[in-house]
Amino acid sequence: MKIGIKDVAKKAGVSSATVSRTLSNPELVTENTRSKVMEAVNATGYKPNRFGASLRTQKSGNVVVVMPDITNQVNASIIRAIEREAMDAGYSVLLGDTQNSEERERHYGEMVLSGQADGILVFTPRLPFELGNLTKLPAIVNSCEEIDHADVCKVTIDNEAGAITAVEHLISLGHTKIAAIKGPSLTPSTRDRLAGYKKALQKADIPIDEKYIITGDYGVESGIAAMEKLLKLKSRPTAVFCFSDDMAIGAMNTLRENEYNIPQDMSIIGFDDISYASLMSPKLTTIKQPLEALGRQCMKTLLKLMKGQQPEQKVMQLPFELVVRQSTAAPKAGT
Amino acid sequence: MKIGIKDVAKKAGVSSATVSRTLSNPELVTENTRSKVMEAVNATGYKPNRFGASLRTQKSGNVVVVMPDITNQVNASIIRAIEREAMDAGYSVLLGDTQNSEERERHYGEMVLSGQADGILVFTPRLPFELGNLTKLPAIVNSCEEIDHADVCKVTIDNEAGAITAVEHLISLGHTKIAAIKGPSLTPSTRDRLAGYKKALQKADIPIDEKYIITGDYGVESGIAAMEKLLKLKSRPTAVFCFSDDMAIGAMNTLRENEYNIPQDMSIIGFDDISYASLMSPKLTTIKQPLEALGRQCMKTLLKLMKGQQPEQKVMQLPFELVVRQSTAAPKAGT
DNA sequence: AATTATTTTGTAATCGGTTTCATCTTTTCA
């Protein structure tokens, strides 16, 4: 039989109010009664029912995380950091793997509207709910894919600058025939990285060749396919900037299958620095995203929002880093 | 201002009971009133408060997933399948990344005791709560690492048979100097795979050399370190069975650093078949775990348990599969 | 010692749904 606060109160010879106070505001209770209560709590093994409390306090103690694919290393690393921060702050995290389905996004978005969660972390480029009836935004933090809404707090890296850094690295090695394997056109991260790619080329007076720009979906398979397309070109690039490590890994795979040597025949640079990047052969040069820090900062910002405070800045940018490994080198002489 | 069921009832000109019925048991309500209610629901944008309902029904609609590391591809794939099944069944999943901390395990374990979740999926080898005061077990399903408790439902693969298959593959290629990079000694999966390793060797009359058995922790780094140890041996193995793909990837890394050719100089076989296994160079031969199916089946079993039914079998084993790729071959002549 | 201020505790209202039970309608069937 399930024991409730009443049972504990009876056992301790106090009212349920006192039990509640002992558990959530011990300082309001006499040392003496407190110990009586705690004894009863331990004896009965009482665990407060969250719903009773949540109903009264209007706080769920939950946050939702909306991600397109938890299987993705980038997302997994971020959510791990989130979970840790959340637990430390006394929150539980509801996992929303949306598989890019808008319906699923809305499903999880509703949770925060219906009070099932106190805040929401969104890693997709859309708001997961209508703001139609909303008088004010719920506690929401956005990362990875920028949501087009000025009032939403964002934790990101400077994607354009990251791309510029990547391409300039290639240029500094002597490459001029630099292709890009980008993500889906409508994702903000791709938009910004593509802008960076073009800016870096322009700055170096390298003409932009649209045939060198292939669209993928950030996944391995699309990297494989994209590289196959690039290899069919009459004038092949000597270096490729991939907008994700997964696509870079796919691209390298295609290169290996076709007996190209990396980086001698073609340089590859990725983006993200997932853990497998340094385990490839050759080890992948890439732009490192601070995944842990991203996750932590997202949760910290959300925590602040849930306390009713506003963070100092609506948009917070964390530093990225160029990690040079083995997959990039100067182009072969004469290409 | 937050709108509740009363507001909707007023607007629709019915009682709150009718609104509730319309939403959760439409068949109890007249077509006519139903449409009146739905109209009011849509007009107000009413979202039922979960806690009110949960409090009354004693159902949270949540399940907890307790995993040692969500960053791990194996876990990520499984939880993804779980989330999908859960959502389809109307449940939300609470993520518990425990980082091998028993304290964190208990934290999440309590959720199911306190009613914050209706069921729990455990991927660690321990029960995440005391069964002291419990009259009966909560709805719990266990996978990946076997919990030592007869009444807990388990969804697994046959780890021993998997290991036997792996080692016999190596033996069939002509290897006799077969090392093992195993997981932590106290994990049941390692215990079973190690037993399989030994059985396969014994069956082929190959003596077991304890120096050939190195302990890792299933992670990449430990695979790197383990292979370094193996390379220091006077009589080096010609093949290594790694108890996880991650350790295999680490081991291959060490081999490459030391300019060994895989599989010519040494064959490597992994376990799991994570997505990166086929992206390594050479592509990793491995024992494929049906990760998706494992996740789905776990959730299905839990669903049954939460409905108060018992699954046909306490232990359900799913089929594994040997996937031969490029990292295994016959040993070089004369070694 | 009497009065006032402060601290502790208890009573009861409250959060927002669901569900039992009674009542009122409608349908079925003799």
Next chain:
DNA sequence: TGAAAAGATGAAACCGATTACAAAATAATT
């Protein structure tokens, strides 16, 4: 047509905590 059965609806109890408010106990002040 009338009685019985079935169906739809509403009133109110209920789930289990928190907390405003009142009352009681204790401490402080004069």
